[in-house]
Amino acid sequence: MKLKFLKPLIFSEELIGKVLFVGVLMSAIIVLxxxxxxxYLHGKQTYVxxxxxxxxxxxxxYTMMIGLSKFDPTAFILLGFFILLxxxxxxxxxxxxxxxxxxxxxxxxxxxxxxxxxxxxxxxGFVKAL
Amino acid sequence: MSNFEFTLILFAIxxxxxxxxxxxGLGGGVIxxxxxxxxxxxxxxxxxxxxxxxxxxxxxxxxxxxxxxxxTNLKIGMFLEVGAILGAMLGAILIHYLPLPIIAIxxxxxxxxxxxxxxxxxxxxxxxxxxxxxxxxxxxRFLSLxxxxxxxxxxxxxxxxxxxxxxxxxxxxxxxxxxxxxxSGALKVLSLDLAMGLPYxxxxxxxxxxxxxxxxxxxxxxxxxxxxDPEMTFPTMLGVLLGAMTGSRxxxxxxxxxxxxxxxxxxxxxxxxxxYKGITSI
Numbered sequence: 001m002k003l004k005f006l007k008p009l010i011f012s013e014e015l016i017g018k019v020l021f022v023g024v025l026m027s028a029i030i031v032l033x034x035x036x037x038x039x040y041l042h043g044k045q046t047y048v049x050x051x052x053x054x055x056x057x058x059x060x061x062y063t064m065m066i067g068l069s070k071f072d073p074t075a076f077i078l079l080g081f082f083i084l085l086x087x088x089x090x091x092x093x094x095x096x097x098x099x100x101x102x103x104x105x106x107x108x109x110x111x112x113x114x115x116x117x118x119x120x121x122x123x124x125g126f127v128k129a130l
Numbered sequence: 131m132s133n134f135e136f137t138l139i140l141f142a143i144x145x146x147x148x149x150x151x152x153x154x155g156l157g158g159g160v161i162x163x164x165x166x167x168x169x170x171x172x173x174x175x176x177x178x179x180x181x182x183x184x185x186x187x188x189x190x191x192x193x194x195x196x197x198x199x200x201x202t203n204l205k206i207g208m209f210l211e212v213g214a215i216l217g218a219m220l221g222a223i224l225i226h227y228l229p230l231p232i233i234a235i236x237x238x239x240x241x242x243x244x245x246x247x248x249x250x251x252x253x254x255x256x257x258x259x260x261x262x263x264x265x266x267x268x269x270x271r272f273l274s275l276x277x278x279x280x281x282x283x284x285x286x287x288x289x290x291x292x293x294x295x296x297x298x299x300x301x302x303x304x305x306x307x308x309x310x311x312x313x314s315g316a317l318k319v320l321s322l323d324l325a326m327g328l329p330y331x332x333x334x335x336x337x338x339x340x341x342x343x344x345x346x347x348x349x350x351x352x353x354x355x356x357x358x359d360p361e362m363t364f365p366t367m368l369g370v371l372l373g374a375m376t377g378s379r380x381x382x383x384x385x386x387x388x389x390x391x392x393x394x395x396x397x398x399x400x401x402x403x404x405x406y407k408g409i410t411s412i
Binding site for chain 2: 013014016017018020021023024027028031032034035038039042043044045046047049050058059074077078080081084085087088089091092095098099104106107110111113114117118120121122123124125126
């Protein structure tokens, strides 16, 4: 009985909104922490406009984890961005759940297709050097 | 200039970009990219990378407000997102091959068109004929292409028309999003509202639902190419996010029509500068 009552609540539109809000809040806090730490360590150095195209900023999930273990501020900023991207995955997954709860298989399938494309793209960005 | 000063100034400019983006309805991306390029001489590709992250954050931050209003059409949003994501990935790959001056010129033109679209909205509330009842074809019933929303007059039903056109426009919006680092909300709303006949409120919240996912798909490709610089992106993201929140507060308390026209003029000047920069550096 209790479950039946909860069911429409579980995958409601509000839930999608709330999860996104919490996700962006977590991301912003971690990015802010990493940024403050970066400014504390390097804030007084003279700003140099990097010649980007010659030394593009490359990293992977693996290098990010190593950076986190060394308390590297850049790794924390990246972790914040990573959480922000995961939040978008959550948006698709929750929408897929919303459709399955409504027994709408067609749009469940459409959501899975979007999920697949998004996972592919995010993985391309973060897992390439693993 | 020290790193600290650079970060602080960048944060302040990103904040104003967020406010203006929310007030004009164009989003922070269209303002932060030219600002980074014109004021900080930052490489266009990295400016776009920073903007993409800000766009995802802003769209997610606003989602709760939109979702609570129950205007979002999740079905049509997800369906069109397939096209938008494919476009976004294509756009993010294209930027690797297109020369920068060409991208700057495209950016300027898209900016000009977006201002035109947003000003049109202030002058006349466009209403498309929605009463026309379409013959219930098999495909329409299969995709369940209609929706309902709660308006002041009660529960209103709307029909979704011209699906292929909408899908095509949405793919174009995705390409522009990936190529220019903007949410391309103006084009998304246009295709949902004018092309497909969704009510304006449904169109804006469905567009917001899609923007974050589209931008995340491009951001993944940008990360893989190394176009997202953490030290420059963090003040941009936090500034635009806070600015957008301030902007939407202002929108609730007042209808700043004159302010919108002033900001549209600022964006117009930036668009011209982007086009000029592109043409002179060819």
